[in-house]
Amino acid sequence: MGEKLSKPETVMEEEVGEEEELQEDTEVQEEGEEEMATQETVQEPAIPEKVVVVQIKTDVKPVTPIQLKPTNTQQNALQTVLNLMNSLHYEDVTIHYNGNLNIRQMDPSRVCLVEASIDFGNGLDLAAPKENIRDITTNIQYLRNALKIYTPTIDVQQNKAVFSDSKVKVSVPLFDDNVETIPEIKLNLNINSKIDFGDALVELKKLVKEPDALMLVSENGNLIIKGKNSEEQEIELQGWKADGGDGKTMFATSLLRALGKDQWQISFANDLPMKATLVLTDTHYTDTKPVTTKIATINVWLAPRIETDA
Numbered sequence: 001m002g003e004k005l006s007k008p009e010t011v012m013e014e015e016v017g018e019e020e021e022l023q024e025d026t027e028v029q030e031e032g033e034e035e036m037a038t039q040e041t042v043q044e045p046a047i048p049e050k051v052v053v054v055q056i057k058t059d060v061k062p063v064t065p066i067q068l069k070p071t072n073t074q075q076n077a078l079q080t081v082l083n084l085m086n087s088l089h090y091e092d093v094t095i096h097y098n099g100n101l102n103i104r105q106m107d108p109s110r111v112c113l114v115e116a117s118i119d120f121g122n123g124l125d126l127a128a129p130k131e132n133i134r135d136i137t138t139n140i141q142y143l144r145n146a147l148k149i150y151t152p153t154i155d156v157q158q159n160k161a162v163f164s165d166s167k168v169k170v171s172v173p174l175f176d177d178n179v180e181t182i183p184e185i186k187l188n189l190n191i192n193s194k195i196d197f198g199d200a201l202v203e204l205k206k207l208v209k210e211p212d213a214l215m216l217v218s219e220n221g222n223l224i225i226k227g228k229n230s231e232e233q234e235i236e237l238q239g240w241k242a243d244g245g246d247g248k249t250m251f252a253t254s255l256l257r258a259l260g261k262d263q264w265q266i267s268f269a270n271d272l273p274m275k276a277t278l279v280l281t282d283t284h285y286t287d288t289k290p291v292t293t294k295i296a297t298i299n300v301w302l303a304p305r306i307e308t309d310a
Contacts, residue, residue, distance in 0.1 A: 067154065070152075081116045090105070093138065093140050094179055105182075114299070137176065137177050147163070149170065156174075189274070191244040192266070274301070
């Protein structure tokens with residue numbers, strides 16, 4: 001019987017031992033879970049980092065608001081510059097404000113440089129107080145559409161410009177300034193003429209296909225435009241005077257067409273960039289005589305892209 005009794009006692013001891021070990025394991029596991037829970041509770045909030053980032057973004061130095069009230073002539077001058085830049089495939093424009101509006105910007109393909117100064121009431125040679133000077137960058141198409149409001153009031157704020165009249169208010173978003181430093185161009189462009197490329201290029205409709213490029217030739221005091229299309233048709237246009245000597249250069253037809261229907265003063269030399277200048281004026285009448293003032297000056301530098309032996 002002793003042997004029969006001894007076995008249950010052994011079993012009981014083993015069971016008790018297993019229960020104690022199970023209990024200890026359970027306690028260790030619970031302690032581990034508590035520690036993990038405590039660690040998770042401590043590590044859980046990552047929100048303060050996001051809050052710091054937002055704080056940095058909102059900590060922007062305020063700028064002085066600018067209000068512009070363009071006349072119809074000033075508005076048309078700005079629209080002329082924007083239309084030109086749009087034709088030359090610019091997407092954005094950066095306007096430097098110093099009491100007037102100034103633009104000096106290369107096109108995306110690095111072929112053209114547009115320079116423009118528009119008098120907004122301070123005279124083209126004057127500047128506003130220093131604290132009001134700033135650069136304004138926005139999308140050209142947004143700006144062109146907003147300028148369809150007749151003589152709007154333009155409120156330039158921190159991140160937007162608001163165009164408004166008595167009936168409508170339109171906002172135009174402003175981007176981060178991306179002002180490029182462009183060196184001054186110093187070239188001896190000795191050949192000069194005046195031409196309305198819009199009227200001249202109408203004559204290309206007499207061909208079955210427009211030439212890809214056109215040559216400007218100064219010869220014996222005359223300016224001649226020549227072209228040849230892919231169908232081997234040739235065209236020659238005359239009727240303009242030139243001074244400064246003989247020479248020639250060639251440009252893509254699309255670049256010349258972008259100058260539109262205005263009387264441009266052009267300067268060029270053999271195989272060098274052409275400078276086209278347009279001066280916009282406004283004339284008002286006094287009791288004694290008419291007074292003409294300069295509203296805008298636009299310079300376009302077109303670099304030749306095609307070489308020819310013709």
